[in-house]
Amino acid sequence: MLDGFEILTTSGVVLWSKSYAPLSSSLINGFIKDVFIEEKVLPGAATADDTSASRHPSYKREKYTLRWASVKDLGLIFVAVYQSLLHLSWVDKLLDNIRVLFVDLYGDEIRKPHSTVVECNFDDYFDQQVKELEGSAEAPQRTPQIVRNDIEPTASLNNESEEPPPPPIPGLLSGRRSPNSAAPSTDATPTSTPDSSRPTTPLNGHLLSAKTGRGGTSRRARKAASGKPSAVDGLKEKSVGKAKGKQLRRWDADGMVDEDGEVPLDYSATSDIDSRPVSSAGVEPVEMAASGTRTSKGQYILKDLDEEVHSILQNANQKKEQSAPSQSTGVVGSSLGAISGLFRNVIGGKVLTKQDLEKPMKGMEELLLKKNVAREAAVRLCEGVERELIGKKTGTFESIDTLLRASLSSSLTKLLTPTTSLSLLTSITATTTHQHRPYTISIVGVNGVGKSTSLSKLAFFLLQNNLSLLIAACDTFRSGAVEQLRVHARNLQSLSQRESLAKIELYEKGYGKDAAHIARDAVAYAKQHNFDVVLIDTAGRRHNDARLMSSLEKFAELARPDKILMVGEALVGTDSVMQARAFNAAFGAKRGLDGFIISKCDTVGEMVGVLVSMVHATGIPVVFLGVGQHYGDLRTVN
Numbered sequence: 001m002l003d004g005f006e007i008l009t010t011s012g013v014v015l016w017s018k019s020y021a022p023l024s025s026s027l028i029n030g031f032i033k034d035v036f037i038e039e040k041v042l043p044g045a046a047t048a049d050d051t052s053a054s055r056h057p058s059y060k061r062e063k064y065t066l067r068w069a070s071v072k073d074l075g076l077i078f079v080a081v082y083q084s085l086l087h088l089s090w091v092d093k094l095l096d097n098i099r100v101l102f103v104d105l106y107g108d109e110i111r112k113p114h115s116t117v118v119e120c121n122f123d124d125y126f127d128q129q130v131k132e133l134e135g136s137a138e139a140p141q142r143t144p145q146i147v148r149n150d151i152e153p154t155a156s157l158n159n160e161s162e163e164p165p166p167p168p169i170p171g172l173l174s175g176r177r178s179p180n181s182a183a184p185s186t187d188a189t190p191t192s193t194p195d196s197s198r199p200t201t202p203l204n205g206h207l208l209s210a211k212t213g214r215g216g217t218s219r220r221a222r223k224a225a226s227g228k229p230s231a232v233d234g235l236k237e238k239s240v241g242k243a244k245g246k247q248l249r250r251w252d253a254d255g256m257v258d259e260d261g262e263v264p265l266d267y268s269a270t271s272d273i274d275s276r277p278v279s280s281a282g283v284e285p286v287e288m289a290a291s292g293t294r295t296s297k298g299q300y301i302l303k304d305l306d307e308e309v310h311s312i313l314q315n316a317n318q319k320k321e322q323s324a325p326s327q328s329t330g331v332v333g334s335s336l337g338a339i340s341g342l343f344r345n346v347i348g349g350k351v352l353t354k355q356d357l358e359k360p361m362k363g364m365e366e367l368l369l370k371k372n373v374a375r376e377a378a379v380r381l382c383e384g385v386e387r388e389l390i391g392k393k394t395g396t397f398e399s400i401d402t403l404l405r406a407s408l409s410s411s412l413t414k415l416l417t418p419t420t421s422l423s424l425l426t427s428i429t430a431t432t433t434h435q436h437r438p439y440t441i442s443i444v445g446v447n448g449v450g451k452s453t454s455l456s457k458l459a460f461f462l463l464q465n466n467l468s469l470l471i472a473a474c475d476t477f478r479s480g481a482v483e484q485l486r487v488h489a490r491n492l493q494s495l496s497q498r499e500s501l502a503k504i505e506l507y508e509k510g511y512g513k514d515a516a517h518i519a520r521d522a523v524a525y526a527k528q529h530n531f532d533v534v535l536i537d538t539a540g541r542r543h544n545d546a547r548l549m550s551s552l553e554k555f556a557e558l559a560r561p562d563k564i565l566m567v568g569e570a571l572v573g574t575d576s577v578m579q580a581r582a583f584n585a586a587f588g589a590k591r592g593l594d595g596f597i598i599s600k601c602d603t604v605g606e607m608v609g610v611l612v613s614m615v616h617a618t619g620i621p622v623v624f625l626g627v628g629q630h631y632g633d634l635r636t637v638n
Contacts, residue, residue: 001134002088003064004081005126007102010036011075016102016120018605023064023081031059031066031079053078053095060084069095071103074110078102090133097129104315123605124627131606135405300464302624302636351393352403354386360404361386373609374574377616384411412612416637418621422595424563425465428533431562438470438526440534442519442559443597444552444583445567447540450599450626452481454567455537456488458597458624459504460631463492467532468502472522474515474555475539482508485537492631502532515539516551519559536561543582552586563594565623568614570604577617584618595623602627611637 006017006028034040053069060066065084070077078099080091106120350356361382368378385407394403428439441458443451452475459469471489475481489506496504507522519536526534536559541548556564566583568576584593596614611622625635 001086002080002082002091002130005098006079006081007098007120007122008077008079009075010077015076015106016122018123018126024062027061027064027066027081028079030061031068032077035059035068036077053092053099067091067095069099071099074103074107076102076110090136094129094133097133098126101125101129121602121628124602127606300461302461302634351391352389354390357386357389357404364404364408368609368612370607371609372570372573372604372607372613374577374613374617376577377609377613380616381408381411381415381612415612416615416622422621422623422636424462424623427562428462428467432532438523438531438534439563440523440536440559440561441563441565442536442538442555442561443565443567444538444593445540446543446579449540449567449569449572451540451567452484452488452537453629454597454599454624454626454634455485455535456492457626457631457634459488459492459535460495461634462533463496463501463504466502468530469504470522470526470529470531470534471504471506472519472534472536473506473508474518474522475537476509476511476513476515476518477539479511481537481539482510495631505531516555516558519555519561523559543579549582549586552583553588553591556587556591564591565595565597566593567597567599568610569600570598570608570610571600572610574613576610576613580614580617580620584620593618593620595621597624597626598622599626601625602633 001020003021004017004019004023006014008014008017008028012032051069053067056068058065058067063084064081067080068078076099078095080095082088082091102120102122105122105125364385365378365382368381369375373381385404388407388411389403392403424441431437431439443455443458445451455471459471462469469492471485473482473485475485486506486508489504492504496502507518507525509518509521515538522536523534538555543549564587566580568579572579580593580596587593596611598608598611598614601608614620615622622637625637627633627635
């Protein structure tokens with residue numbers, strides 16, 4: 001297995017990197033010096049044309065082997081690092097594919113003049129290629145060890161974490177300046193604040209006593225004698241006038257505010273800015289071909305990650321064949337390497353026993369835990385694989401690791417494959433055509449997982465299929481929830497008008513209201529105004545709070561959604577099992593969840609075990625994956 005992979009420029013700037021084991025910086029530094037600066041390994045490497053990685057000689061340092069490829073016109077270098085004891089025949093193919101993918105995705109951004117920041121969310125593409133090429137090599141691979149590099153930042157010389165020194169005591173002369181005070185520092189001198197933010201009277205124990213000034217009278221006594229009102233006196237008068245202004249709000253048992261006919265808790269009144277006509281100039285356009293394709297019937301289908309990677313590589317190969325049809329691809333060298341890897345750890349014709357599987361199963365469980373799979377799901381998966389393999393006879397050239405990998409892949413495929421159709425477009429068309437009512441989708445989940453953002457991505461996908469949408473703002477508890485949906489609705493309306501798509505509208509009733517009744521009224525409003533789909537946003541709630549979870553049953557009875565999708569973040573870890581089970585049981589005996597949306601998949605790389613945990617706990621499939629912050633960053637599961 002690889003120990004590391006880096007993409008850097010010829011000037012030494014690292015654009016993207018991934019490490020599976022701790023590596024010394026001297027490896028890459030020595031490689032750059034020997035290959036590109038001093039040209040000891042390959043003369044003219046800095047000016048050589050772009051060729052396949054198999055044509056470049058290996059660079060060996062310490063116990064590691066470095067394989068590399070370059071892009072001359074962009075000044076990019078791609079370096080793969082692995083231990084010299086291993087024979088990874090697929091590394092050259094990985095370098096060539098990663099080079100093509102990276103240039104296709106970020107080449108235009110790198111070519112821009114004066115470009116200083118390049119956002120490289122490249123983990124998903126890299127992991128897909130490693131998994132695909134590693135699986136096709138048909139050789140047992142070393143389990144990657146993911147090591148967290150928690151590097152503590154070096155303490156600053158200016159002592160930024162220390163508090164500024166106390167003010168000097170009046171009447172005392174300042175002492176001799178210390179050597180550190182020669183250089184001025186903004187951290188040592190606090191910024192002056194207005195008088196209104198300072199306390200009107202000093203706290204007990206903070207009074208400073210000192211010698212009086214001139215004539216034996218203090219500054220405060222001189223001000224009092226002059227008869228001029230001070231700023232402190234003015235603040236005292238204001239504070240006395242406001243003493244009876246604020247009163248505590250009272251909340252009832254259902255978590256609703258008791259207004260008593262006084263000040264309503266509704267700050268979502270439409271302002272002048274929100275009432276202006278929608279302008280399409282300020283919204284960034286979304287590239288449709290990057291997130292999906294349109295069928296012959298006009299339906300817009302989201303891409304999955306494998307399709308996106310394969311299409312990029314296919315286009316690059318076609319261009320390469322057209323430009324140089326007679327160029328050798330070096331297949332012979334890679335084929336010999338793949339065949340030689342088959343003769344390691346061969347135990348052909350052996351009947352597997354529980355003792356043979358003990359260590360591999362323990363290693364499999366540890367690997368699943370590292371991939372963010374909950375322990376309960378990992379143990380059950382391992383037990384199922386073990387039952388399937390005990391008593392099975394291996395092939396002539398087949399190792400335990402190869403058989404174990406195939407069995408685990410088959411078990412995961414059975415687990416993640418849904419038993420019902422996940423086509424939302426088919427269900428929406430059937431409901432609107434035959435039942436003549438809007439199709440209702442509700443989004444639920446815990447706090448902060450990205451429910452509103454996922455709802456807006458789903459709304460953009462449905463707009464591409466020319467379906468009219470009504471977004472119901474039923475999060476009446478969190479401050480800013482209605483305003484957040486209002487911004488999303490405004491942006492989506494702008495994009496819809498620009499591309500002449502269907503209409504989209506926001507249905508809101510402010511804060512402090514009953515969410516279930518708002519959802520019911522929104523569905524009735526959508527039916528009256530001929531909307532195709534109603535997307536209902538709900539408030540985030542902790543899955544272990546029985547009082548908050550109990551309101552979901554009433555919500556399901558009044559709103560009657562056709563689909564209830566739970567948003568779970570890929571960062572949640574082992575708590576995903578409890579979350580999924582709690583939300584699935586919260587809607588009553590006759591209703592449950594219909595699918596999952598896993599958000600923030602672009603932040604965890606290959607540690608997406610939360611998909612396995614949630615599906616294993618409930619048997620409910622994953623419908624969508626969130627892979628970014630734009631409206632088009634929504635993918636389906638292959």
